Amino acid sequence: MTPAICVRNLYNTCRRRPWLGAATQHPVLRGVDLTLRPGQVLGLVGESGCGKSTLCKVLLGIEPATLGTVEILGQDIRGLSARGWKELRRHMQVVYQDPYSSLDPRFTVRRLLSEPLHIHGLYKDKSARETYLCQLLQSVQLDPAFLDRYPHEFSGGQRQRIAIARALALNPQILIADEPVSALDVSVQAQVLNLLKEIQHKRNLAVLFVTHDFAVARFLCDDIAVLHAGKIVEYAPAQTLFEHPQQAYTQTLLAAVPSVEERV
Amino acid sequence: MMRFWVRRLCLLPLVVLGVTFLLFFLTQRLSPEMRASLYVKDPRQMGALEEVIREYGLRDNVFKQYARWLGNALRGNLGYSPSANMPVAQAIKEYLPATIQLALVTMLLVVFFGVWLGAASAVHKDKWPDVLARLVSVGGFSLPIFVLGLVLLMVFYGKLHWFSPGAYSIQTDIIIHGAGFKTYTGFLLLDSLLNGQWRVFGDVLNHLVLPAVTLCLGSFALLVRVMRSSMLEALSKDYVRTARAKGLPEYQVVYKHAGKNAMIPVITLAGIQFIRLLGGTVIVETIFDYPGMGRFGVLAAQQLDIAGILGFSLLVAVLFVLGNLLSDLLYTLADPRIRLE
Amino acid sequence: MDKRILKRICKNKTSLAGLILVGFFALIALWAPVLAPAENKNNPYQLPQASYQIEPQAPGTQHWLGTTEQQYDLYYGVVWGTRLAFKIGITVTLLAFLIGLLVGGAAAYFGGKVDETLMRLTDVVFAVPSLVLAMVIAAMLGPDLKNMMIALTAVAWPSYARLVRGDILAVKEQGFITAARTLGAGGGRIFFCHLVPNAIYPCVVVASLDIGYVVLTAASLSFLGLGAQPGTADWGQLIALARNWVLGTAQHPLLYWYTVIVPGGAIFLFVLGWNLLGDAFRDILDPRQV
Numbered sequence: 001m002t003p004a005i006c007v008r009n010l011y012n013t014c015r016r017r018p019w020l021g022a023a024t025q026h027p028v029l030r031g032v033d034l035t036l037r038p039g040q041v042l043g044l045v046g047e048s049g050c051g052k053s054t055l056c057k058v059l060l061g062i063e064p065a066t067l068g069t070v071e072i073l074g075q076d077i078r079g080l081s082a083r084g085w086k087e088l089r090r091h092m093q094v095v096y097q098d099p100y101s102s103l104d105p106r107f108t109v110r111r112l113l114s115e116p117l118h119i120h121g122l123y124k125d126k127s128a129r130e131t132y133l134c135q136l137l138q139s140v141q142l143d144p145a146f147l148d149r150y151p152h153e154f155s156g157g158q159r160q161r162i163a164i165a166r167a168l169a170l171n172p173q174i175l176i177a178d179e180p181v182s183a184l185d186v187s188v189q190a191q192v193l194n195l196l197k198e199i200q201h202k203r204n205l206a207v208l209f210v211t212h213d214f215a216v217a218r219f220l221c222d223d224i225a226v227l228h229a230g231k232i233v234e235y236a237p238a239q240t241l242f243e244h245p246q247q248a249y250t251q252t253l254l255a256a257v258p259s260v261e262e263r264v
Numbered sequence: 265m266m267r268f269w270v271r272r273l274c275l276l277p278l279v280v281l282g283v284t285f286l287l288f289f290l291t292q293r294l295s296p297e298m299r300a301s302l303y304v305k306d307p308r309q310m311g312a313l314e315e316v317i318r319e320y321g322l323r324d325n326v327f328k329q330y331a332r333w334l335g336n337a338l339r340g341n342l343g344y345s346p347s348a349n350m351p352v353a354q355a356i357k358e359y360l361p362a363t364i365q366l367a368l369v370t371m372l373l374v375v376f377f378g379v380w381l382g383a384a385s386a387v388h389k390d391k392w393p394d395v396l397a398r399l400v401s402v403g404g405f406s407l408p409i410f411v412l413g414l415v416l417l418m419v420f421y422g423k424l425h426w427f428s429p430g431a432y433s434i435q436t437d438i439i440i441h442g443a444g445f446k447t448y449t450g451f452l453l454l455d456s457l458l459n460g461q462w463r464v465f466g467d468v469l470n471h472l473v474l475p476a477v478t479l480c481l482g483s484f485a486l487l488v489r490v491m492r493s494s495m496l497e498a499l500s501k502d503y504v505r506t507a508r509a510k511g512l513p514e515y516q517v518v519y520k521h522a523g524k525n526a527m528i529p530v531i532t533l534a535g536i537q538f539i540r541l542l543g544g545t546v547i548v549e550t551i552f553d554y555p556g557m558g559r560f561g562v563l564a565a566q567q568l569d570i571a572g573i574l575g576f577s578l579l580v581a582v583l584f585v586l587g588n589l590l591s592d593l594l595y596t597l598a599d600p601r602i603r604l605e
Numbered sequence: 606m607d608k609r610i611l612k613r614i615c616k617n618k619t620s621l622a623g624l625i626l627v628g629f630f631a632l633i634a635l636w637a638p639v640l641a642p643a644e645n646k647n648n649p650y651q652l653p654q655a656s657y658q659i660e661p662q663a664p665g666t667q668h669w670l671g672t673t674e675q676q677y678d679l680y681y682g683v684v685w686g687t688r689l690a691f692k693i694g695i696t697v698t699l700l701a702f703l704i705g706l707l708v709g710g711a712a713a714y715f716g717g718k719v720d721e722t723l724m725r726l727t728d729v730v731f732a733v734p735s736l737v738l739a740m741v742i743a744a745m746l747g748p749d750l751k752n753m754m755i756a757l758t759a760v761a762w763p764s765y766a767r768l769v770r771g772d773i774l775a776v777k778e779q780g781f782i783t784a785a786r787t788l789g790a791g792g793g794r795i796f797f798c799h800l801v802p803n804a805i806y807p808c809v810v811v812a813s814l815d816i817g818y819v820v821l822t823a824a825s826l827s828f829l830g831l832g833a834q835p836g837t838a839d840w841g842q843l844i845a846l847a848r849n850w851v852l853g854t855a856q857h858p859l860l861y862w863y864t865v866i867v868p869g870g871a872i873f874l875f876v877l878g879w880n881l882l883g884d885a886f887r888d889i890l891d892p893r894q895v
Contacts, residue, residue, distance in 0.1 A: 275725070275728070278725070279725070279728050279729055279732045280732065282725070282726075282728075282729035282732070283729050283730075283732045283733055283738075286729060287741060287742075287745070290742065290745040290746070291745060293745060293746070294745075402619075402877065402880060402881065402884075403873075403877070405876075405880050406817070406821075406873055406876040406877035406880050407873050407876075408821055408824055408825065408828075408841075408869070408872050408873070408876070410824075410825065410828045410841075410844060411844065411865065411869035411872065411873060414844065414847065414848070414851050414865045414869070415865060415866075415869070417851050417852070418851045418852070418853070418858070418859060418862065418865065419859075421852065422851060422852040422853050422858035422859065423853075423858040423859055540734065542734050542737065543734030543735065543736040543737055544736075546736060546737055546740065546829070547736075547825055547828070547829070550829060551848075561737065561740070561741075562740070562829055565740050565741055565743075565744035565829075565831060566744065566829070566830055566831065568744060568745075573741055573744065573745070576741075577733060577737070577738075577741055580733050580734070580737055581732045581733050584732055584733055584734065585732050
């Protein structure tokens with residue numbers, strides 16, 4: 001079975017060019033190996049600045065890899081044509097951290113959700129598209145009557161549901177969730193997490209769940225990879241990782257999350 | 265942070281060079297004969313234009329001519345201005361103090377009355393001082409200063425005979441150009457005091473009132489607006505509530521606690537506005553026949569006096585750019601949270 | 606709650622006043638040929654001259670708003686001056702905005718050296734107060750209406766260039782642009798469906814509200830004799846004709862009030878209308894700004 005995402009020895013360097021003087025190379029990712037199987041929920045946990053977001057950007061083709069290979073659904077993304085990327089994006093979608101900036105404020109929900117369909121030429125029949133959009137909204141537990149509203153009329157949690165609905169519109173196999181709940185209130189976080197879990201279950205999605213919060217990762221993920229200073233320092237099933245953390249770094253991180261122990 | 269200032273300093277001369285070159289480039293639209301005629305002081309020499317063109321190299325390419333002008337300017341020679349009937353450098357020396365004096369008096373008026381009206385309107389929100397302040401802040405932006413200037417002239421000079429145009433009266437003219445009057449600074453207000461001439465001081469101040477009031481207009485409107493909103497914000501802060509809860513009298517709460525904090529943005533704004541007044545002086549000095557840089561610039565522009573225009577623009581650009589730099593500096597000093605990129 | 610409603614009403618009242626003023630002037634401009642039939646059909650902006658008598662005439666049956674020095678009819682001047690004000694304001698703002706859009710868009714799109722060079726060019730224009738620079742440019746080009754508009758455009762475009770550049774850069778960083786990319790949207794779609802509506806429409810509104818300021822600067826130039834020539838139906842020019850008469854006569858110091866108040870009032874109300882409208886729109890576009 002081809003893995004959904006397969007990352008081998010990935011390096012990424014960020015180039016900084018000051019106004020005076022020569023450019024400096026600043027390594028962000030240094031040799032990441034990662035595999036995401038179809039239907040698996042993999043948590044990518046790390047502190048801020050450890051390279052989580054950069055890894056996402058490389059996977060999404062926003063930033064190039066300096067070294068190493070990335071295969072998505074068996075396709076090497078290096079040297080992938082624009083057409084190839086477009087095709088790939090049909091199968092790999094993303095939910096961003098900040099639901100306030102990731103939705104174009106000038107689009108209605110209808111336009112937001114139909115934009116991916118439009119781009120990929122799906123559901124061209126008007127009534128079929130309408131039914132599909134209503135289904136999408138229902139699947140994220142929103143009222144189909146919201147279709148003609150603008151993003152600013154919704155709360156953060158509702159916006160994030162809209163963003164999830166947009167990601168699901170293309171019926172992808174892979175979902176990258178880049179800290180999807182960390183910008184939300186704690187009370188809303190649980191709802192959105194439950195929704196994500198339910199959707200993952202129903203659609204058998206492969207999810208790469210990026211977060212800095214161990215409690216959240218434990219709730220949702222099958223396996224957890226701990227990223228530190230651009231390297232995966234530990235990779236284990238969620239349960240094992242929490243009960244027997246092998247690396248000193250993971251132990252320190254876990255020790256800093258007292259609520260987890262208390263909750264158990 | 266340091267790099268930002270170094271960069272700004274390096275860009276300063278570039279910007280000034282850019283402006284003057286742009287204008288110099290525009291002068292090339294005029295034929296060499298027209299430009300040559302500016303060097304000719306006696307109409308009888310008009311036949312010798314070709315010689316003048318050759319002597320000053322007026323047919324050379326624009327870069328060569330600009331370099332020559334710049335070289336001379338650096339040595340303090342800005343050429344001769346026919347509109348002012350004296351060398352440009354001398355005209356600047358003569359007119360600049362008068363303009364700075366005008367701008368300073370204007371700024372004093374703006375800050376004093378602007379802070380007062382802005383604060384009063386915030387304290388008495390929705391009562392008559394507030395209504396007045398809002399009218400001023402909207403009207404001030406919309407009333408052209410030349411209309412205000414002419415109306416003031418009509419009422420206070422024509423009807424009431426309180427003030428008159430110009431920089432000083434004939435009697436003053438005789439005194440300051442007399443033997444006993446020494447020039448210390450070039451600023452008449454200061455010099456008259458240093459000479460102990462109270463009547464001259466009063467006369468000069470009297471002539472400054474109308475131009476200064478007219479010149480106030482735009483900056484005044486802006487300042488009232490900013491002071492009002494800044495005071496409103498300060499009044500809603502916790503430390504004001506604390507001061508009230510302590511039982512301090514209301515005027516102390518307003519002026520010591522709220523007022524002091526509300527002043528910070530206003531003072532930095534005043535610094536910027538001071539240099540912005542330069543644009544307004546052009547019109548005000550023309551209306552009131554006030555012998556400053558603004559009137560010099562207008563006369564030079566009207567009479568197509570190239571040396572005068574270039575000298576005037578050079579000076580204004582230098583002042584303006586330095587002023588902007590200074591106000592940026594003032595900003596960062598006043599509010600350490602501001603970071604410039 | 607009550608306060609908020611009250612504030613809304615207040616805001617609406619002033620912006621309504623602005624709208625009425627601008628609308629009123631727009632109607633005058635549109636109906637100028639009806640309100641004041643032109644005698645010289647080829648150039649209606651040329652003021653008709655009743656006689657060559659120097660002294661201004663007070664408002665009366667023949668000249669509703671009086672005449673200026675040399676008998677230019679003030680009523681005709683104000684009516685056609687309104688049309689000219691719109692013409693100048695709209696032409697200059699439009700041209701300046703287009704240039705600003707090109708330059709600012711190029712700077713934001715290409716970045717790096719292009720950005721640096723273009724932005725330093727705007728610095729150069731900003732290095733002198735706009736009225737002073739416009740005055741000098743107009744003088745060099747030679748004082749007439751067309752050159753005045755060129756000068757005004759030359760000093761107005763840099764602020765739009767900065768505005769457009771800043772807005773495009775800010776929108777480019779927004780999450781929904783990346784989101785559109787990851788949906789598979791192409792460059793054209795991102796630019797026209799996301800960048801342009803979010804970055805440029807606010808700029809367009811802000812720019813169009815600058816018409817009042819452009820007209821004010823134009824009037825200043827004409828007043829200084831560096832814009833429209835004597836005899837043109839231009840407000841600034843009409844006020845320049847009043848300069849010799851503001852002091853009246855010894856017995857009647859305010860005798861010629863109308864020579865200043867009529868054209869001056871027209872400019873004031875016109876600019877006031879645009880400013881009121883502008884304040885309201887800036888509140889709507891960017892509620893964070895005080």
